Amino acid sequence: QVQLVQSGAEVQKPGASVKVSCKASGYKFIDYYVHWVRQAPGQGLEWMGWINPKTGDTYYAQKFQGRVTMTRDTSVSIVYMELSRLTSDDTAVFYCARDLLMGDVQGWFDPWGQGTLVTVSS
């Protein structure tokens, strides 16, 4: 079945970086855009950007530009999201999510990864 499996929880210190992985299975990896969404504890959802696994092209929300980097490794069907210069405000669950349909980027996310909790604490 189509599945996204994310890496485990992380604890990082302020100022550090975190890199979260999202391994895809059950479909042709390069055919679907992957997005990243953040959810702070008890809060709503925030879209961060996308990566085109075929070309490596990315688009980042302005809020995260300069701090986020999305990459992929087509040999193992994994996309990565790295967030730098972490602060306590970055404590959140980070989700990867695939576009519903292949081809051009959409904003219809299905399926989602299980989420990765990143805690930023000194």
Add this chain to the structure above:
Amino acid sequence: AIQMTQSPSSLSASVGDRVTITCRASQGIRNDLGWYQQTPGKPPKLLIFGASKLESGVPSRFSGSGSGTDFTLTISNLQPEDFATYYCLQDYSYPYAFGQGTKVEIK
């Protein structure tokens, strides 16, 4: 950036009720809107895309409508598994933006 405003922020309802959640965009977004359901500790689940298209496997008691700036998610005959938080998401322009969520609680 387009702002998405959901209402109400929470509601109490009983099993079997009909529930309506609205989402208003700060500018027109055609029908570029989706609805997601999230239960605690789980990732969101896509219910509706393109404002009114039901995602495969989603029960037909869920329906979406609207275009432009005003959108509605309706749950008819509310079931126990429907108690959750619902989010709208506009994918008309960047940055994509979610509404703040509507929590549906048991009365």
